[in-house]
């Protein structure tokens with residue numbers, strides 16, 4: 001079963017009289033339970049592709065199917081609704097609210113997503129990322145790796161179809177980055193579908209499959 005799929009996706013950016021074609025016909029498909037990474041040089045179209053796959057933007061041409069629904073022609077409100085329900089996001093920066101504890105950060109997300117029993121679900125999510133003992137800590141009392149794992153728990157708490165991670169270790173040293181990577185791999189082994197953008201070939205090599213983006217196209221998608 002396919003979680004996410006693009007069909008001949010093209011994206012143009014218009015700046016006055018100049019048009020840039022950032023994606024020139026991309027077909028990617030992500031199956032349930034896969035851990036896939038996207039790599040490619042700067043300017044290749046990775047961010048554009050990620051924005052489309054993450055339902056943060058729409059393609060100029062072609063379609064994007066999330067969990068069987070074509071999102072490429074949806075209006076802003078519908079698109080927002082889809083991504084709230086189906087996708088969890090993790091970024092290079094943690095974006096934790098500094099005045100809330102780890103548990104409160106995750107619980108707030110659960111409430112915003114309309115998750116029932118939000119406190120208990122937040123505790124479960126924090127347990128899944130190995131932070132049982134840190135629930136009452138403030139972000140500033142935690143290491144970078146722990147903060148990123150809180151951010152992962154926050155993404156997980158609404159039980160998304162897909163976890164989208166944009167440079168999740170970009171702000172971390174190698175050892176801490178590996179710790180976050182181990183957490184992602186563990187979650188994937190438990191069935192979570194993950195799509196990760198990274199500049200780090202060593203991390204990409206640890207995933208099931210690498211999608212290489214080059215000049216707005218996919219460049220051989222198997223590793």
Ligand code: ADP
Pocket residue numbers: 041042043046047167170199200
């Ligand atoms: P984004 O995908 O967030 O738009 P870019 O891919 O455009 O960022 O990267 C911006 C610049 O920073 C590029 O020159 C890129 O090579 C560099 N860069 C960003 N993150 C890393 C990283 N983790 N390791 C090495 N270079 C990086």
Ligand code: ADP
Pocket residue numbers: 013014015020021022040041042043044045046047048049
């Ligand atoms: P990457 O993430 O691999 O660095 P991007 O998707 O950011 O690549 O960019 C792909 C191409 O599209 C580049 O030529 C970039 O300059 C252009 N581009 C990206 N975003 C915009 C935008 N908002 N407006 C105009 N051009 C853009």
